[in-house]
Amino acid sequence: MKILLSNDDGYQAPGLRALHDAIADLAEVVVVAPEHNNSAKSNALTLHSPLYVHEAHNGFRYVNGTPADCVHIALTGLLDFRPDLVVSGINNGANMGDDTIYSGTVGAAMEGYLFGIPAIAFSQVEKGWAHIDAAAAKARELVQSVLAQGPAQLPHFLLNVNIPNRPLAQIGPFEVCRLGRRHAAEKVIAQPSPHGQTMYWIGGAGLPKDGADGTDFHATAQGRVSVTPLHVDLTDHRALPDWGQRIAGFTGAR
Numbered sequence: 001m002k003i004l005l006s007n008d009d010g011y012q013a014p015g016l017r018a019l020h021d022a023i024a025d026l027a028e029v030v031v032v033a034p035e036h037n038n039s040a041k042s043n044a045l046t047l048h049s050p051l052y053v054h055e056a057h058n059g060f061r062y063v064n065g066t067p068a069d070c071v072h073i074a075l076t077g078l079l080d081f082r083p084d085l086v087v088s089g090i091n092n093g094a095n096m097g098d099d100t101i102y103s104g105t106v107g108a109a110m111e112g113y114l115f116g117i118p119a120i121a122f123s124q125v126e127k128g129w130a131h132i133d134a135a136a137a138k139a140r141e142l143v144q145s146v147l148a149q150g151p152a153q154l155p156h157f158l159l160n161v162n163i164p165n166r167p168l169a170q171i172g173p174f175e176v177c178r179l180g181r182r183h184a185a186e187k188v189i190a191q192p193s194p195h196g197q198t199m200y201w202i203g204g205a206g207l208p209k210d211g212a213d214g215t216d217f218h219a220t221a222q223g224r225v226s227v228t229p230l231h232v233d234l235t236d237h238r239a240l241p242d243w244g245q246r247i248a249g250f251t252g253a254r
Contacts, residue, residue, distance in 0.1 A: 001027035004083040006070045008038045008104025011062035015090035022136035031060040032074040041066040041104040067108035086112025089122030096216040097180040113158040118151040126165045134168035160228045172224035180215035182206045
């Protein structure tokens, strides 16, 4: 088995190292990760400037681009093999609810998924890397189970996984659940720059709006590991008939 491992916090991030060490004996693991932190880059690809790949002393390869760039380059020419699984993380902070759309961690995994390769994105619920070895151990459990079943034998999947920052003995079981929702983000922070211009900093994420039983917010608050299957089709299928009638009424089309 072969695994492509990436992240969005950069190739030197503790979460990436911990996850690599935890799964290194399960398969041949190749790391291709961003040179610098690329949080909230989602699925962005770099199209108008060159990308360079370098190799660190530990064998990790790093790219001056986004998480999706790393996986894209790896799968379209850098690697001489097609991995059986793409794994991303462990992220420094949660990727739950609406945040999943912005997540570079999920973006890296999704890039593999778009190439037809099963993929898993791992995140810790709180920032700061507390109990990162425990989180890596839980991630190993899931990766090992997937590899044991044979990724190619499973339905094509993209999993978003969030792990509480707790000692291993205090982390609950895996729970398959849906994404919750957050309130609107906090107000933007405005500051004067040294040159007299106004600088704006994106505010923090809002509090959970929908953290009901069955959501990723609820599962992780109870100490369990949330596992949410994702898909890429953004079509609102329930609205298709209604909008078909509306458009026909607007234009006379059938």
